[in-house]
Amino acid sequence: MDDSQITLVQDSFAKVAPIKDAAAQMFYADLFETAPGVKPYFANSDISEQGNKLMATLAVVVNGLRDLDKIVPVAERLAVAHVDYGVKAEDYGKVGASLMRTLEKGLGEGWNDEVAKAWLAAYTTLSGVMVAAAYPEAA
Template sequence: MSLTSEQITLIQESFAKVAPIKEQAAELFYGRLFEIAPEVRPLFQSDLKEQGAKLMATLGMVVAGLRNLEAVVPVAAKLAERHVGYGVKAEYYAPVGSALLWTLEQGLGEGFTPDVEEAWASAYGLLSGAMIEAAHGPSSAVTEGVA
């Protein structure tokens, strides 16, 4: 799976609209994540404001690097390997993706078109698949429905 140039442009343009409200976006994201996947809440022992800043910075880096996936994917894979040590399981990636898309929908409003949603879902599927494979092995990526 790969991303088209048009999808990358949609992702980058839509993220540029969310970036100015990154603190609120992070709050929405974690609120939604804990609502749909309460089992992940204990993984977040640190300050959620600080965690949200890290999340948005990482998203910004990934979004900026989408035209160079060969460089982004290995960094994402290393991040996933570290996350295993925090207790992250392969099955947590699906609700994270769901919470991300929901947050983008809240932040973008009418700008969250079907094409924008598809582009983000494709990018998340690509990266989360690589992350799950790196951290949990190839069979986990398939069974979690992101491959």
């Protein structure tokens, strides 16, 4: 990721933050519709609370993109913890696709090819680190 991509991700996320509850609902609705196999991971979760955690985690990651040395270890620990919930390496692609569709809907006219490429770079970077930490054989 280059500096301009980081700026695009951070600026676009700042536009999503005011609608974080609606964005989280859109994300989980999309995820459960397009990847129903992940729904059991959330069987014992309050989805509203889970949405709050998702948006808080995204905020930390987005704000930390200029200092990956600090957020990578946190992302790695999070990924390893998710293995206990049954999350598989291939689920990261499904989550990423739902995130992109949610951002596209949430940002409306603020979503364009440049913003999409920046988010894809950010997600690919972090999900790659997470998959490598939790599933070294799949990395």
